[in-house]
Amino acid sequence: MTTTMTKPPRDAVPKESRRMLGTKAARAGGQMHAGPFAYVILALFTIGSLFPLVWTAIAASRDNQRLAETPPPFWFGSNLFDNLEIAWTDANLGEAFLNTTFVAGVSAATIVFLSTIAGFAFAKLKFKGRNALMLIVIGTMMVPPQLSVIPLYMMVAKLDWSDQLQAVILPSLVSAFGVFFMRQYLLQALPDEIIEAARVDGASSWRVVWHVVFPAARPAMAVLGMLMFVQTWNDFLWPFLVLTQNGNPTVQVAVAGLGRGYTPDQSLIMAGALLGTLPLLIVFAIFGKQIVGGIMQGAVKG
Numbered sequence: 001m002t003t004t005m006t007k008p009p010r011d012a013v014p015k016e017s018r019r020m021l022g023t024k025a026a027r028a029g030g031q032m033h034a035g036p037f038a039y040v041i042l043a044l045f046t047i048g049s050l051f052p053l054v055w056t057a058i059a060a061s062r063d064n065q066r067l068a069e070t071p072p073p074f075w076f077g078s079n080l081f082d083n084l085e086i087a088w089t090d091a092n093l094g095e096a097f098l099n100t101t102f103v104a105g106v107s108a109a110t111i112v113f114l115s116t117i118a119g120f121a122f123a124k125l126k127f128k129g130r131n132a133l134m135l136i137v138i139g140t141m142m143v144p145p146q147l148s149v150i151p152l153y154m155m156v157a158k159l160d161w162s163d164q165l166q167a168v169i170l171p172s173l174v175s176a177f178g179v180f181f182m183r184q185y186l187l188q189a190l191p192d193e194i195i196e197a198a199r200v201d202g203a204s205s206w207r208v209v210w211h212v213v214f215p216a217a218r219p220a221m222a223v224l225g226m227l228m229f230v231q232t233w234n235d236f237l238w239p240f241l242v243l244t245q246n247g248n249p250t251v252q253v254a255v256a257g258l259g260r261g262y263t264p265d266q267s268l269i270m271a272g273a274l275l276g277t278l279p280l281l282i283v284f285a286i287f288g289k290q291i292v293g294g295i296m297q298g299a300v301k302g
Contacts, residue, residue: 053277059270060084067266083271087258091272092245096254097279103165103250104232107172112225114174119182120213124195134183140176149241156242163247168239172232178224185220186213226287230280251276 061080062073087093121127122134152171161167190213198208214221236252243249245257255272258265 053281056270056274056277060267060274062267064263064265064267079267080271083267084275087255087268087271087275090268091254091258092249093251093254093272093275096249096251099165099248100233100250100252101279103168103172104229106169107232108225108229110173111175111178111228112221115178115182115224116213116217116221117209118179119184119186119217120190120209122179122183123186124190124192134180137176137179141180146237149238152238153241162242163244165243165248167242168235168250171238172235175228178228181224182217182220186217189220190216222287226283229283233280 057080058073058076059067060083061077063077063079066073066077122130122137148171156162156167159167161170194212194216195208198212203211234252235250236256239250239253240256243253245254249257255269255276258268258272
């Protein structure tokens with residue numbers, strides 16, 4: 001004799017019990033739906049994040065006289081493409097884009113390569129003074145970068161690298177943040193058993209790095225590379241000190257030379273800033289999903 005159990009109707013289940021069941025289902029992997037308040041908060045944050053970019057485009061589409069009026073314009077004008085063309089020509093942004101892409105690409109690639117190797121050493125290799133060296137690396141992150149400007153400038157002057165791209169590339173080839181970032185990722189994402197298995201198979205240290213560490217660290221390397229590329233692209237202080245607008249400018253140095261005069265032309269400055277931001281927006285639009293996926297993969301493994 002078999003007994004069949006029927007599911008009780010929804011009304012027969014108390015409200016508190018349904019709430020607890022819903023919470024358990026969400027913890028077990030079910031989807032949780034946001035309420036209206038969450039959507040309002042997200043909408044406000046989205047508007048606040050996009051407002052500076054939209055305002056830059058609006059200001060770039062107006063003239064300097066209209067921007068000086070009160071209240072300022074809150075919609076696009078008809079001078080956008082004219083101002084973009086003038087800014088592109090006056091600031092020599094074509095050469096600046098090539099210089100900045102080269103500098104940011106070399107710096108990002110070198111930082112990712114060296115940080116992954118150093119992060120692997122600090123995370124998985126046993127050697128004397130490992131913790132002390134890691135504390136020193138972390139301690140360098142607390143030193144303001146402005147303190148290194150004078151000795152760096154003296155070194156560049158002795159090397160006769162003024163107004164040359166290597167003067168910008170050399171100080172950005174290593175990153176304490178990159179070493180710390182890769183160490184924290186590899187501590188969880190790279191099991192010790194895989195390294196031991198590679199050692200048993202006769203793999204050397206460099207072969208372990210190439211065939212084990214780099215594939216395991218690929219998501220974090222992509223995220224770190226993008227962060228370092230954006231940081232180098234937006235760097236202003238040091239390139240402004242060692243480069244000139246008429247020599248080998250980066251984007252930030254070239255934009256800084258726009259609108260000079262007794263009354264700076266804010267519309268041209270905004271047009272140059274908009275042009276300097278567009279490549280980063282395009283990169284994020286293309287690789288944003290991979291970047292977020294790499295961050296989430298590292299978070300799940302952690």
